[in-house]
Amino acid sequence: MGVTPATRIDPFHSARHDHAACIDDALDRASALCEERGARLTALRRLVLELVWRGHAPVGAYAILGELQEGKRRAAPPTVYRALEFLIEHGLVHRIESLNAYVGCSHPEQAHVSQFLICQSCGGAAELDDAKIAAAVMRRAAELGFTVERQTIEVRGICPSCRKAA
Numbered sequence: 001m002g003v004t005p006a007t008r009i010d011p012f013h014s015a016r017h018d019h020a021a022c023i024d025d026a027l028d029r030a031s032a033l034c035e036e037r038g039a040r041l042t043a044l045r046r047l048v049l050e051l052v053w054r055g056h057a058p059v060g061a062y063a064i065l066g067e068l069q070e071g072k073r074r075a076a077p078p079t080v081y082r083a084l085e086f087l088i089e090h091g092l093v094h095r096i097e098s099l100n101a102y103v104g105c106s107h108p109e110q111a112h113v114s115q116f117l118i119c120q121s122c123g124g125a126a127e128l129d130d131a132k133i134a135a136a137v138m139r140r141a142a143e144l145g146f147t148v149e150r151q152t153i154e155v156r157g158i159c160p161s162c163r164k165a166a
């Protein structure tokens with residue numbers, strides 16, 4: 001159904017998993033997608049995407065900038081923001097408004113409206129891609145004469161592994 005079984009069972013990726021494979025997969029998909037769309041995944045854009053994917057918790061722009069500078073790559077904040085905008089535009093990254101942070105999307109091929117479950121203990125985020133929720137919001141908004149331009153639902157709580165640890 002568009003979601004891999006592993007994602008379904010462990011949406012927070014809290015169980016030990018091969019994260020290097022996650023990153024490789026994300027970068028491969030990004031390359032393929034950009035090529036297909038005739039978009040340029042420059043070295044910097046690719047690097048920024050890789051840094052966003054360093055984990056499954058949303059990452060702030062300044063953390064990305066800091067890592068770029070550590071890697072001796074000179075990048076001014078506007079350059080990083082432009083790279084992030086490109087990645088968002090192509091659905092490779094989502095912006096979590098409430099955290100002012102970015103998270104990689106594991107299914108950028110299809111356009112979708114996301115809902116995020118965000119753990120306030122570890123900062124992990126799980127993306128729900130539930131068309132029914134999105135449709136319900138659109139329907140209620142339309143009933144109120146409201147035009148939705150963009151919707152991202154962000155839900156705070158405690159993830160399964162943090163709950164277990166508590």
Ligand SMILES: [Zn+2]
Pocket residue numbers: 013017018019020022023056
């Ligand atoms: Zn991973």
Ligand SMILES: [Zn+2]
Pocket residue numbers: 094105106107108112114127129
């Ligand atoms: Zn997504």
Ligand SMILES: [Zn+2]
Pocket residue numbers: 119120121122123124158159160161162163
């Ligand atoms: Zn957690």
